[in-house]
Amino acid sequence: xxxxxxxxWVGLFVAAGIAALVFLALEVADLTHLGWRGGERxxxxxxxxxxxxxxxxxPVKSAGVTVGRVAAIGYDPQIHKAVVRLEIDGRYRxxxxxxxxxxxxxxxxxxxxxxxxxxxxxxxxxxxxxxxTSSALVLENLVGEFLLGRGGGGDGAR
Amino acid sequence: xxxxxxxxxxxxxxxxxxxxxFDVDMAIPRGKVVAIMGLSGCGKTTLLRLIGGQLKPQxxxxxxxxxxxxxxxxxxxxxxxxxxxxxFQMGALFTDxxxxxxxxxxxxxxxxxPEPLIRxxxxxxxxxxxxxxxxxxxxxxxxxxxxxxxxxxxxxxLDPMLILYDEPFAGLDPISLAVIGRLIRTLNDALGATSVVxxxxxxxxxxxxxxxxxxxxxxxxxxxxxxxxxASRDPYVRQFVDGRPDGPVPFHYPAPPWQEMLDHDYA
Amino acid sequence: MTTxxxxxxxxxxxxxxxxxxxxxxxxxxxxxxxxxxxxxSCLRRPRLVxxxxxxxxxxxxxxxxxxxxxxxxxLGLQMYDTxxxxxxxxxxxxxxxxxxxxELGPVLSALLISSRAGSAVTAEIGLMKxxxxxxxxxxxxxxxxARVVAPRFWAGVLAVPLLTAIFDVVGIFGGWLVAxxxxxxxxxxxWSQMRAAVxxxxxxxxxxxxxxxxxxAILFIAVHQGFxxxxxxxxxxxxxxxxxxxxxxxxxxxxFVLTAFMFRGFEGMG
Numbered sequence: 232x233x234x235x236x237x238x239x240w241v242g243l244f245v246a247a248g249i250a251a252l253v254f255l256a257l258e259v260a261d262l263t264h265l266g267w268r269g270g271e272r273x274x275x276x277x278x279x280x281x282x283x284x285x286x287x288x289x290p291v292k293s294a295g296v297t298v299g300r301v302a303a304i305g306y307d308p309q310i311h312k313a314v315v316r317l318e319i320d321g322r323y324r325x326x327x328x329x330x331x332x333x334x335x336x337x338x339x340x341x342x343x344x345x346x347x348x349x350x351x352x353x354x355x356x357x358x359x360x361x362x363x364t365s366s367a368l369v370l371e372n373l374v375g376e377f378l379l380g381r382g383g384g385g386d387g388a389r
Numbered sequence: 390x391x392x393x394x395x396x397x398x399x400x401x402x403x404x405x406x407x408x409x410x411f412d413v414d415m416a417i418p419r420g421k422v423v424a425i426m427g428l429s430g431c432g433k434t435t436l437l438r439l440i441g442g443q444l445k446p447q448x449x450x451x452x453x454x455x456x457x458x459x460x461x462x463x464x465x466x467x468x469x470x471x472x473x474x475x476x477f478q479m480g481a482l483f484t485d486x487x488x489x490x491x492x493x494x495x496x497x498x499x500x501x502x503p504e505p506l507i508r509x510x511x512x513x514x515x516x517x518x519x520x521x522x523x524x525x526x527x528x529x530x531x532x533x534x535x536x537x538x539x540x541x542x543x544x545x546x547l548d549p550m551l552i553l554y555d556e557p558f559a560g561l562d563p564i565s566l567a568v569i570g571r572l573i574r575t576l577n578d579a580l581g582a583t584s585v586v587x588x589x590x591x592x593x594x595x596x597x598x599x600x601x602x603x604x605x606x607x608x609x610x611x612x613x614x615x616x617x618x619x620a621s622r623d624p625y626v627r628q629f630v631d632g633r634p635d636g637p638v639p640f641h642y643p644a645p646p647w648q649e650m651l652d653h654d655y656a
Numbered sequence: 657m658t659t660x661x662x663x664x665x666x667x668x669x670x671x672x673x674x675x676x677x678x679x680x681x682x683x684x685x686x687x688x689x690x691x692x693x694x695x696x697s698c699l700r701r702p703r704l705v706x707x708x709x710x711x712x713x714x715x716x717x718x719x720x721x722x723x724x725x726x727x728x729x730x731l732g733l734q735m736y737d738t739x740x741x742x743x744x745x746x747x748x749x750x751x752x753x754x755x756x757x758x759e760l761g762p763v764l765s766a767l768l769i770s771s772r773a774g775s776a777v778t779a780e781i782g783l784m785k786x787x788x789x790x791x792x793x794x795x796x797x798x799x800x801x802a803r804v805v806a807p808r809f810w811a812g813v814l815a816v817p818l819l820t821a822i823f824d825v826v827g828i829f830g831g832w833l834v835a836x837x838x839x840x841x842x843x844x845x846x847w848s849q850m851r852a853a854v855x856x857x858x859x860x861x862x863x864x865x866x867x868x869x870x871x872x873a874i875l876f877i878a879v880h881q882g883f884x885x886x887x888x889x890x891x892x893x894x895x896x897x898x899x900x901x902x903x904x905x906x907x908x909x910x911x912f913v914l915t916a917f918m919f920r921g922f923e924g925m926g
Contacts, residue, residue, distance in 0.1 A: 237707065237710050240710055240714045241706050242712075248822055249818070251824065251825040252818075252821045259851070259860065313829075322813065441795050443791065470794075470795055470797040475792065483792075484783075484787070484789070492797065498803075499798075610903065
């Protein structure tokens with residue numbers, strides 16, 4: 232009798248704990264929306280001359296839809312460029328001449344990798360390397376170019 | 390000598406630097422109730438713990454049923470302890486279990502007996518100490534004498550061959566005292582066990598025991614049966630048995646001469 | 657000669673606490689191993705663990721629920737107050753969830769459990785020692801480490817991550833309560849910002865790994881202090897105090913070490 236009551240409470244407690252874990256996984260961390268996590272996926276590598284503030288695990292988007300994540304970021308000392316490895320959901324295939332760019336969501340938001348699909352009939356395969364990239368817009372460079380360009384124009388006119 | 394269940398041979402023991410027992414020899418014959426008496430702090434309880442294997446002597450040996458307790462491995466020691474029962478000074482009942490579960494504890498831990506059989510055994514043991522009706526109480530609800538009796542029922546749960554009592558008479562009212570005294574005797578004889586009673590209660594224990602060891606400052610200073618105790622002219626035995634305030638055991642704690650102490654600054 | 661003696665004396669005096677600490681650590685390690693070795697009793701008799709799960713888990717539930725609700729509400733309020741200055745109050749859900757799941761959930765639950773259940777475990781085992789119950793058990797050929805210590809240890813190690821998960825969820829709910837119905841943050845934005853930012857492995861799993869280690873630390877300190885308490889009323893009370901103080905220090909120190917490990921881990925190139 233007393234033993235059953237004790238079991239009841241412990242059972243309730245363990246169930247509540249597991250329910251909390253499930254809630255954290257599904258509702259808070261949104262494991263369901265990363266359905267591709269469990270499914271097939273492929274990786275491509277892209278060379279960028281500047282990745283700005285891109286971070287590992289940043290989203291990879293095409294037409295605004297998240298299709299993958301940045302798996303790793305490294306530096307290739309031979310070509311002096313950043314090498315970004317992208318992990319993309321296997322359900323989405325992109326033409327081999329698609330291009331990549333590093334974009335910013337909003338003015339101060341996080342940076343992500345955008346895919347502009349090309350027109351090739353061939354598609355990216357696992358392990359491919361992509362050269363068609365445009366770098367992140369670095370605010371300091373932009374400001375510098377703007378100032379230099381304006382100053383130079385002024386000199387020429389005089 | 391082959392009929393001694395417990396043999397203590399030349400045992401010397403010290404806690405850290407504090408020596409407690411010096412070259413103690415003792416023999417506890419099978420089937421008897423033997424008292425180990427002495428003043429508080431003379432090493433009686435230590436001796437019990439040596440017999441139970443909770444302490445190991447620095448020198449000497451303790452034999453129980455022919456087995457050398459200090460040299461037993463953990464497995465063998467635990468097997469030996471299943472044949473011993475011990476009554477602790479304060480009862481040491483498990484406070485989170487009922488009286489019934491306290492007595493059933495060892496049966497559940499050590500046997501696969503079916504529940505109805507455990508019930509019968511527990512009620513029998515409780516009946517033997519007169520507390521069958523108290524099976525549902527918790528230790529906090531028991532009086533001192535009742536707690537001691539429940540602890541006794543628990544100690545005899547597995548019908549031990551050797552029962553060890555650590556101060557069974559301490560802090561009991563006169564009726565409980567008589568009840569415990571009689572139980573020690575009757576249970577020992579009914580179970581065919583051997584009992585070792587460590588106590589400083591002379592009057593009560595002399596009524597029930599067969600043989601007495603008297604200890605002082607870590608040594609056995611007298612041994613004999615009850616008649617020998619009464620007949621003894623030894624001044625220490627007389628002081629202890631008759632409860633005289635002064636004698637071989639002085640009233641005063643050792644102190645320096647008066648003049649010296651009066652000159653001392655106590656602030 | 658006298659200089660040498662002085663140097664030796666100095667080293668000796670400096671050395672004594674170091675030697676004591678090393679001896680203490682060695683004894684604790686030995687005890688830890690003996691608890692692990694005795695843990696098969698918990699597998700053979702899971703009922704022993706279930707009983708302790710009640711005392712450690714279920715009875716800690718009330719303090720965990722109430723604290724988590726208030727912590728979440730305060731977080732929601734504070735974060736909203738700061739974020740609204742930048743017009744970013746939309747991400748209040750994300751900030752509350754990240755703070756709870758990564759740090760506050762594991763650490764606060766651990767501190768609460770150590771003062772609610774850890775101290776109780778120490779006091780209980782200490783009292784059993786002081787009243788010779790452990791000694792009696794030994795004389796009944798039942799090893800107290802297997803019967804008394806191991807079940808409490810494992811029940812606690814199991815209960816702490818579960819309580820932490822409950823703390824996280826209730827805390828997030830508290831944050832939601834303040835942000836959405838009270839301060840008017842959009843319900844959909846609250847959840848979607850949170851979902852976009854909280855990562856399952858990096859945030860949720862790492863937080864739970866932390867709490868698992870906290871559980872091991874708290875419960876080991878509790879059973880160790882109880883089992884080795886001086887068997888007097890004063891000794892048990894001192895041991896109980898030590899359990900709470902040491903648990904708090906160890907949890908906070910361990911939190912720093914584990915966090916440093918986890919966040920170095922994911923910045924590097926795979």
